Amino acid sequence: MRCVSMPEVKVVNLWKSFGRRAVLKGVNLEVEDGEYFVIVGPTGSGKTTLLMILAGILKPDRGEIYFDGELVNDVPPEDRRVGLVLEKFALFPHYTVMENLLYGPVVRGEDLGRALNVAKEMLRMVLLEDRPDAMPTELSGGMKQRVALARALTAGARLLLLDEPLGALDARIRASLRYDLVSMVKNMGLTAIHVTNSIEEAMEIADRMAVMRDGVIEQVGTPMQVYENPANIFVADFMSELNVFNAEVVSTGDGWTELRTEEGFTLRCSKGPLEKGMKVLAAVRAEDVDLEHGLEHGVNAVPGRVVDVEFILGFYRYVLDVGGRTLVAEEFSDWGVFKQGDEVTAKFRQDKILLFKQGRG
Template identity: 40%
Template sequence: MKQALGAVRRKFQPWNDPASRPFIEFRNVSKQFGSFTAVDHQTLTVFEREFHALLGPSGCGKTTLLRMLAGFEEPSEGEIWLDGKNLAGVPPHRRPVNMMFQSYALFPHMSVEKNIAFGLKQDGMPRGEIAARVDEMLKLVKLEPFAKRRPDKLSGGQRQRVALARALAKRPKVLLLDEPLGALDKKLREATQFELVGLQESLGLTFLIVTHDQEEAMTVADRISVMKEGKIAQIATPAEIYEAPSSRYVADFIGSVNVFEGTVESSSPGRLQLETDQGFTVRTATAPVLGAGTKAWFAVRPEKMRIDHDRPEGDGVNMVSGEVWDIGYLGDVTVYNVRLDSGKLVRASVMNAQRAVARPISWEERVWLSWSDDAGVILLD
């Protein structure tokens, strides 16, 4: 079994178990809108009880994948399977999925409880069962005191909870969330992300979320599919996506990163040396064996870099000097933009663990950046 990299939110990794059967399968799926290809022959598996995020910029195909699973769009090619059944030809209202939209799409003339009950009434559920289910959902999202209010009397976070309760009321096998937190302010969005995680785990449902917010995807998801131009660039856990990106695109899309182009000088198992175009040498223990002269890129996160006034001890590798170009104090972290002699800007971040620093670093000072052999990754694309 593959060993997970970095912290794991929960001990739930069916994708590493050969005996596990996928719950959702996109099998070589494509979708064209005229001459535009929104999804280009993609295969994706999601497991039961997984919280899976489709992450990428606008127009990358993530929402199209979600809409095809919901039945609002039909694939141009390929098949979509859910719980062992081919969904071809199955209309949206017959699929065991429900979708929560970014706009929430609440009925403004209905109270909270009537909004939650709407889909149940459409399905012909008996009145007593509807009332019991609505009460259950109100308790689940902690909106019991607001049952009689209309949406215009609620905050953004409360409206989001109503939409979530309505989507969950029909007890779908899969809940689809299309940018569900986009309308919330930053602090409320962060709090709601953790509420979503707790709710998903307690219900034991499969969640598939579409988002362009990498922090949101990293917070809620068991696994992330990073998308680019209709294709999935990498599928992995948040820690693996962040610490071991498969390409410069993924490295750059997830968080902040410094990337240096160079040529492999020497390579052997557990050790690679790269001569960068910036004139310094990188040595890394986390790299494939590559032939001398191979073009490659070294990616290292700002928090993996050390910044000092004095030149570090050592043999001269994994270090470079420059001038402090800009400083951003963010409270918990201070970010330094350092301009190398080549003109390239490099970012280093330092945790503010103490209120005072003996010898603070200031603008226009000459500093040294350094990092350990296992701080970054070598990329070929």
């Protein structure tokens, strides 16, 4: 079911400051019609500010915002037909579920009969058709979030903006509801822009994603593109835990490069040719480190000792001391292979070593 025609969203050279602090710095972004687009980044990177500007709640200092090719900078929030769903559900506590849904259409003077039919359909879509008379206090967190979504859709939203919509829920409900949310948006043919701090959430639900830092979009792509080919060391480190080595190119050829790290380790990666003597950052994701018992020296083989072991939701996180520095390895297993004090060798696959320029990535 497609309830409304949803827009392509285009942002051109968007700037926003609060006092002397620039929060958005020349942001450019395009979101396709019908896309479930996710924006991630550390706290303070500008994600929510961008969302509030799209909603019309904040005005940019300069730059342009287009919905389906129409400039909307001066269009007030109530006329943008944008649905905003926040982490805090913001339901009217003294209204029933149905009254919450009908509030917007009634205030705008829309036909009550039509609005009621739309509201009933939205409750059916969010699987709450049997709870129209319930008060918010009678609902679970997941139900409240679905009511907030239904309210946005009943109001005739053209664009769905979601700011940490699942952040207030416990882990089990959050994991289940994220699939329900995307399924509902897709079934209705909507376009959605979803802000989250959770990489796991973004990887699971996004058609495409953007990574933000300090008011700038560092990279846009599918989750797999961003994970496998990060634009810089910041994106790589934000997407997963990294082991980073300062290194120098000692030899290189077509599709390969050999490096010597500050610690004296020899690494060989599937990148090249590069300039001999070039200073680089060589990075290996924790999940791409393979551990073996015993000490071994060689190319892409680093000997060390296990100093800490953690079990985290289905995988083991091993902290190693390798030549006086820390190295982290993650292995998915339901039983721990290594224990504290074990002598091990950390091995890196040639095609899993990432290379970046030194300096601010």
